[in-house]
Amino acid sequence: MSEGTKVSAEKAHVESYGAGGVRAARSQEARQRLLDAAIVAFAHRGFHGTRTRDISESAGVSHGTLYVHFSSKEDLLFEISRTGHERELTVVENAARSSSDPAEQLQAIVHGFVIDHARNHTSARINNYELEALADEHQLEILEIRRGIRHRILSVIEEGARQGQFVVEDAHIVTTAITSLGIDVARWYRDDHHWSPEQIASYYCGLAARMVGRAPTSS
Structure with missing residues (x-):
């Protein structure tokens, strides 16, 4: 030109x-x-x-x-963390609204949650491992979003158990296990990995199904 x-x-x-x-x-x-x-x-x-x-x-x-x-380096970190956590909350909320059936809701949540952590693995690692570097008021705001994510997943598992679709001894422990699986993807996943985010998400959906006492559905 x-x-x-x-x-x-x-x-x-x-x-x-x-x-x-x-x-x-x-x-x-x-x-x-x-x-x-x-x-x-x-x-x-x-x-x-x-x-x-x-x-x-x-x-x-x-x-x-x-x-x-940005007012400071910490302000940059907060913006990265807030944006990432709000995106994850939206993923979980949208997945939960995609069906009225708890089993389908849980599968959609796990699928979306895992894919999000794989595709955004770099920022997700920061969000989870640099939380303590945030100012107290910013930590509280991020923790509130995290509680929202956890509560939405917990409510789906509890409703599935109430309907007799899930068999769980402790819904809180199962919720922790499922969210931890998704979060940990960001620790080891890289863009050149031989498994795609979709492959990982599909496999993890099977793990989640077993955790709540259901046979995994074929994808």
């Missing part, structure tokens, strides 16, 4: 969205680059081993730009 063509394209972009819209888009792009860079840095160096300058340099923005979008 020639220089003249680039200028024309930029001019058309500004005229289409307006100068304010372009600035907002660029600001949002810089913010997302900072989040992406922080995820990589926290995953490789750990929260405490990462400097804010490491993040800004990796994102290709000035160090001062980071503080335009």
Whole structure:
């Protein structure tokens, strides 16, 4: 592309969205680059081993730009954690609403929960292993979301037991076991793994079915 063509394209972009819209888009792009860079840095160096300058340099923005979008390194971590946990809660809620049958609900929950942790394994590791690095008020907010995830899964298992579809001695222990299976996927899964997220999710659905005393369904 020639220089003249680039200028024309930029001019058309500004005229289409307006100068304010372009600035907002660029600001949002810089913010997302900072989040992406922080995820990589926290995953490789750990929260405490990462400097804010490491993040800004990796994102290709000035160090001062980071503080335009985030008040601190901890604020970056909180945004990553909040976004990830809210996404997981949405996955679980949507799966639970996909059917009125507890057995189908549980299968949908496990399937979605496992796939989410596989596809987003890098940020999921940060969400689970850097929780203690969050400020107290931010920890409380994240723990509330986690309780929501757990409560939704527990309610499905308890309803399945009430209807006689599930046979469980302790629904709380089974809930912990099922959520732990999904969460742990993020610890070992990598993008080049020979099992796909869907294959893992399908197998884990079978494990969950056995945990609640049901024969796994064929996928």
